[in-house]
Amino acid sequence: MxxxxxxxxxxxxxxxxxxxxxxxxxxxxxxxxxxxxxxxxxxxxxxxxxxxxxxxxxxxxxxxxxxxxxxxxxxxxxxxxxxxxxxxxxxxxxxxxxxxxxxxxxxxxxxxxxxxxxxxxxxxxxxxxxxxxxxxxxxxxxxxxxxxxxxxxxxxxxxxxxxxxxxxxxxxxxxxxxxxxxxxxxxxxxxxxxxxxxxxxxxxxxxxxxxxxxxxxxxxxxxxxxxxxRHRAWEENVPRITVADANLQNLLNRSQSDLGSLRIFEAHHPERAAVAAGAPWFMALFGRDSILASYMSLMVDPNLAAGTLQTLAGLQGKIVDQDSEEEPGRIPHEVRLGVTAGLTLGGTAYYGTADATPLFVALISELSRWGLSQDIINSLLPHADRALDWIDKYGDRDGDGFVEYLRPNTHGLINQGWKDSWDGINFADGTMAEAPIALCEVQAYVYAAYVGRSLLARWSGDTELENHWAERADQLKTAFNEKFWLPEKGYFAVALDKDKRPVDALTSNIGHCLWVGIVDEEKAASVVEHLMSPQMFTGWGIRTLASDMGAYNPVSYHNGSVWPHDTALVATGLMRYGYVEEARRVADGIFEAAAHFDGRLPELFCGFDRGEFPGPVPYPTACSPQAWAAAAPVQLARILLRFDPDFTRKVVHLAPIFPGDSGDFRAENVLLDSSRVTISALGTEGAIEGLPPGLKLLAEPRPPLDRLLHHPAGGSPARAGN
CATH class of the missing domain: 2.70.98 (Beta-galactosidase; Chain A, domain 5)
Known part of the structure; x- marks a missing residue:
């Protein structure tokens, strides 16, 4: 960030x-x-x-x-x-x-x-x-x-x-x-x-x-x-959560309050709330951060995702500008209002990010399943198509089918994925990778964008467009599993460098690939094994870089620290591929870490092993409150509930796997469409009160979205998680 x-x-x-x-x-x-x-x-x-x-x-x-x-x-x-x-x-x-x-x-x-x-x-x-x-x-x-x-x-x-x-x-x-x-x-x-x-x-x-x-x-x-x-209205309208586990209840309530405090409003559209990245230094709209935070907080208020998407759509790139890195269809990285922003970055909006644009499309598709106004979704579709055009014309710089980044100036970000510090992408021996760089998770996000656009086309009845994007998704998945897979190591490269060499460090980025489903089924077990190894899982969360890598440093920003949002997305990937116990262990680690931070997860904390100190070691400059850290517990609660509404198929999935020692979980006032429902769970039993008419409750996990491309009836595959 x-x-x-x-x-x-x-x-x-x-x-x-x-x-x-x-x-x-x-x-x-x-x-x-x-x-x-x-x-x-x-x-x-x-x-x-x-x-x-x-x-x-x-x-x-x-x-x-x-x-x-x-x-x-x-x-x-x-x-x-x-x-x-x-x-x-x-x-x-x-x-x-x-x-x-x-x-x-x-x-x-x-x-x-x-x-x-x-x-x-x-x-x-x-x-x-x-x-x-x-x-x-x-x-x-x-x-x-x-x-x-x-x-x-x-x-x-x-x-x-x-x-x-x-x-x-x-x-x-x-x-x-x-x-x-x-x-x-x-x-x-x-x-x-x-x-x-x-x-x-x-x-x-x-x-x-x-x-x-x-x-x-x-x-x-x-x-x-x-x-x-506005804040009091937020507090009144978000879910009212009660959990027998007092620490978890405190964490979820604090997360909701912090998300409310991090909302920002556009002067010309005061009815739209977008989420800022974090206090104190990132109280601004960030493309990637705001999208991921609003995705992970859908269970709190899907309108936050809608407002974030609408605000970003209004800033979508229109011209080519090397100073600000604006390009037609590109979603901005960050928006600033200070008096020197124009000198620092070439404008109040800076566009140097490789991942915000595909994530923008993927979130539109996800939001369509939550029952929001179809008018909002329809108004965003032209922006989704412009974003997909950017992927083809500007994101894929050399036509190899992968999105790469290379800053065209001397003041922009050197690295343009979520690990955007200058030393964030490196080989197993610690050597830094050189741009143009194609990140593994960026390809995964592009895959999610293709799948999402195909499903949006299906639900609007456009069979030709549906098939086009489904085919693009299949092609990308095949190419990704061929080019990024490291068979001798058993995990995916974090990136391809300027010479198309696989950057072979073991990182948490590969967990994002599980999250969106670009990983071939037969490779998933090995990826999970590496993510859950002592080199990656500290007991509190997933390290950004494995402890046996050359650049590992537990007190670095991106080379061995633990970021709660990153860990939450990895856990979502574990659940998606059916690794339920592993996902639950990771969620428990984050929940227990939060108790040491007085119920408020920071942006990141140090990557020391759980056995080294009695609690997680704070990172000295971490933002707090921070949007995607606040949203991480909400996302983890959602995957433990395995709660997924899908208004496009007229079903709601609820198949909880809450740990038994968490006790009763109850969330009242959860917004679905225009209805307020109550979700309750105890162990593997769950119920929803007040479902909108016409929706069917299914006591099974939602099939992964890419499976729906090939299973129009929505049948569950053998291993299906979130």
Whole structure:
């Protein structure tokens, strides 16, 4: 999920930091609520710009003594601290409560409470700075010195303004009763015995002199904002999950809440919700990440997938542009709004990804089976066909039938699959592969796109188009199993390099090939054996790279770490090929790992074996919350339920295999079409209440989708999982 061509991932935030997030806005502060950047990553961000880089509250000339920091909602934090008594009294009775709200700006509601029996006068000072630094500069640890800031203090408001790349960015900070200075705001508070003093610090970002819609103000409570109403509506409408296993219930509920906080809305289509990749550094639309996260969270809300697809369709490539790597039909990798995004990447949208485009088509097909409006599916079909055209005309660079990537510039991503760090693709001896590179999982995603488009054509009655894409799928599967298979090793190459040599490292990527079904049946057992070997399965999850490979490093980003979403997709592949116990072991590992992260899975964690440490070792710069990590437990619960609606065939599959020690599982309010159903399971028994009329419940796994190409009646093959 690396942004553009950074050689390192996101810089670490301060230890003990508190992050609040709403839409694409977020704030990272210390545990006291103060923000001190000093070249670091803390700050408040709006539209990929740091609108607050320094925010320090002093009372009676001193910093506060922290007591507790709580985050009752993703968009809100409460900091409680103790302030110095004016005469330096020991055990001060002055308590400060600071309630922070993030959105299109920031609001801090400050309350000083005097628990003593005597009156007190307090001097309060807020020191503020706003460097208007682009997110990329902050993330990469680059300073923005040399950019002049104009500071205008008038009445109770301070405005800090800069001009960068021809764009005027400013931050207005104000509070009733304050006296603005060039450094910030000052107050004198007179607090009676057992009394309180309150104020609201309001931050409004200005772009070319204009405030955003819904900016914080003295009129209207912050919890009445549109963003808050959206999140509360999300909480009311997602499934209500109860599980006898309290850790699993906590994990699934936390995942749903985090997915809600990571939604972003298009200004011109506020009814559409797409999912951002993750906080704090990826609060933006990412093609691959957003598609996979919304796929894995279908059981929570299929409308999230619909909104993600519709938003990406509006950004689909139209022209050839080497700077941004845009090409007709291509789905973007990432969208940014910062003032230097255009200089960094050739535009606010960057298209350098090989996998988002086929995944886009595959998700449209999957969504069609969930009973969403046929109008939405029909509106996306022309975009699906443009995406398939991109695969033929631009993705397959040399006409060999495989999709390769090679950046056409010096600033784009070197690697353009999900392992997009600069050293992410290497041979078994540790030598890095050179582009053009054809990744194994990208071919699998293309296969899924062909299968999906064939099924979409079948259900619309277009036999000719159905047969065309079914034949393309068969051809690709045959070629893939011939060219990528390593018979002497018993697994698939992670890629073909510039000379069409198989890149022979053992990686988790091959598990994605199981997920979509491109692996020949007779090769599956060997692939599964390697994925479940001690070199790959840590006991917590699947390593990205086997521990006996030359580039293995358990604390690397992509060369031996464990990514929950990656592991969840591998488990889905195990289930698909009928390896039920193996899939269950992997799911259990992730569930147990999550308990060590307080019920919130991070973007990734280190790849040490489970026996080395009492719990999984955190990766220091992992995003949290992060969309596909939040969606991973939902996907794992779904494969353990073996729950698959298929409105195109008028059936719903439910064949649970929950571990017996998980106890009763119940999910109420699950959206199917326009109905809300209740799914219950205990061990291998399951039921669905409230099925829409005309749907038949089948107590068996759904046959793999590619089998439906050859089994129109939907008969189950001998080994059929998810």
């Amino acid at each position: 690396t942004a553009w061509n950074e050689d390192t991932e996101a810089a670490a935030s301060e230890s003990g930091s508190v992050t609040v997030v709403e839409g694409s806005s977020f704030c990272i502060s210390s545990g006291t609520g103060d923000i001190t950047s000093d070249g670091g990553t803390n700050g408040a961000f709006f539209q990929d710009t740091r609108i607050i880089s320094h925010w320090v509250l002093r009372i009676n000339g001193s910093l506060r003594e922290p007591l507790v920091a709580q985050r009752p909602h993703p968009f809100q934090a409460t900091f409680v601290s103790r302030a110095k008594w004016p005469e330096g009294r020991f055990d001060s009775p002055l308590v400060v409560r600071q309630v922070r709200h993030i959105g299109p700006g920031l609001q801090d509601d400050i309350t000083l409470e005097n628990y003593s029996g005597e009156h007190v006068d307090c001097d309060i000072e807020l020191i503020v700075d706003a460097d208007q630094a682009d997110l990329f500069d902050v993330k990469g640890g680059r300073t923005t010195r040399g950019v002049e800031a104009t500071r205008t203090a008038e009445g109770d408001q301070l405005i800090i303004e800069t001009v960068r790349n021809g764009q005027q960015r400013a931050t207005a900070v104000r509070a009733r009763g304050a006296v603005a200075t060039a450094e910030g705001l000052r107050f004198t508070a007179s607090i009676p015995a057992r009394g309180k003093w309150t104020t609201s610090l309001i931050v409004v970002p200005l772009v070319n002199g204009k405030a955003p819609d819904g900016a914080f103000s003295e009129v209207g409570a912050p919890h009445h904002r549109e963003g808050v109403r």
